[in-house]
Amino acid sequence: MPPDSHSPNPSDVYPIGTPGTPWGDAERAVWLSRQKVRRSYLDEVVTPLKANLPAQAELFEYGRLDYAPLGLGSYVLYGVRSRDWRAGRPTVVVTGGVHGYETSGVQGALDWIAHDFAQHVPAVNLLVLPCICPWGYETINRWNPNALDPNRQFRADSSAAEAAQAMACIQSHGARVDVHIDLHETTDTDNSEFGPAKAARDGKTFDWHAIPDGFYLVADAERPEPEFQRALIEAVRQVTPIAEADGNGRLIGTPLQQEGVIQYAKRSLGLCGGFTDARFVTTTEVYPDGRSATPAQCNAAQRVTVNAALAYLAGAASAA
Numbered sequence: 001m002p003p004d005s006h007s008p009n010p011s012d013v014y015p016i017g018t019p020g021t022p023w024g025d026a027e028r029a030v031w032l033s034r035q036k037v038r039r040s041y042l043d044e045v046v047t048p049l050k051a052n053l054p055a056q057a058e059l060f061e062y063g064r065l066d067y068a069p070l071g072l073g074s075y076v077l078y079g080v081r082s083r084d085w086r087a088g089r090p091t092v093v094v095t096g097g098v099h100g101y102e103t104s105g106v107q108g109a110l111d112w113i114a115h116d117f118a119q120h121v122p123a124v125n126l127l128v129l130p131c132i133c134p135w136g137y138e139t140i141n142r143w144n145p146n147a148l149d150p151n152r153q154f155r156a157d158s159s160a161a162e163a164a165q166a167m168a169c170i171q172s173h174g175a176r177v178d179v180h181i182d183l184h185e186t187t188d189t190d191n192s193e194f195g196p197a198k199a200a201r202d203g204k205t206f207d208w209h210a211i212p213d214g215f216y217l218v219a220d221a222e223r224p225e226p227e228f229q230r231a232l233i234e235a236v237r238q239v240t241p242i243a244e245a246d247g248n249g250r251l252i253g254t255p256l257q258q259e260g261v262i263q264y265a266k267r268s269l270g271l272c273g274g275f276t277d278a279r280f281v282t283t284t285e286v287y288p289d290g291r292s293a294t295p296a297q298c299n300a301a302q303r304v305t306v307n308a309a310l311a312y313l314a315g316a317a318s319a320a
Helices: 025-033 041-051 103-115 134-139 161-172 189-202 226-236 295-319
Strands: 057-066 074-082 091-096 125-129 179-183 216-220 261-264 280-285
Touching: 025 189, 041 074, 041 103, 041 134, 057 161, 074 134, 074 161, 091 103, 091 295, 103 125, 103 179, 103 295, 125 161, 179 295, 216 226, 226 261, 226 280, 226 295, 280 295
Parallel strands: 091 125, 091 179, 179 280, 216 261
Antiparallel strands: 057 074, 074 125, 216 280
């Protein structure tokens, strides 16, 4: 199936498993055998992270992913936090790379650390986990090696070590989180590879939706904060187009909350944006595969979102 497929093709059948039958261990093993390393976590994430770390930031290891039982290697997980962490300050969490293939979620986080982290340190505690799923980054994959989507595993009984270790890290920094921004992309491969793979894995029919051309946000249905979402959309509008709804007023099959914003019940779905108690929470989605935004613009949109969220938090604090 072509990586830029925008429309469903009824003749396409995912090449693993039997249609209508969920995968077992054998099918998962076949899927894993097809995954290849296509870029370097060390070269593209860890090395620039260390090289561009601001003086006000502390780099720390919060865990390790050991895939030896699957015949793979291991990965050190890195976080970045305010060196001057103070109780009583608001805490802002930024997560990236929950889906490793969504490149600007990782690179946007790295750019934000390098260029914007320092200016916010005096007012808030900052905690950034820039690449939660490094194997997914290297193999350009939505899933972890167990064919699990980490972004459905942010729950107490998580089956994904990527999600479990990220949750443990954030929770170890204290109960209070005021803002949580989770950085993602929506790509053409959601239709050409990852959506069909999920349907095949689960023994279901692939539910195709057009990929939105532009930036949008996913709010939490339990904490929608529409004015917060609107402020981020207005900020990002300056660097990349905002996705337009389809003819049914939807994005990826979901009704709009407002322009450029949809919402999910994040906790019940096990999404990364749902597990903290932050009042202000959102998930970014930017489109890197069209002509309306370059990879650099996608990275910029991630940076602008985080900065706009911090500006909104400051305004809310001063108005209180």
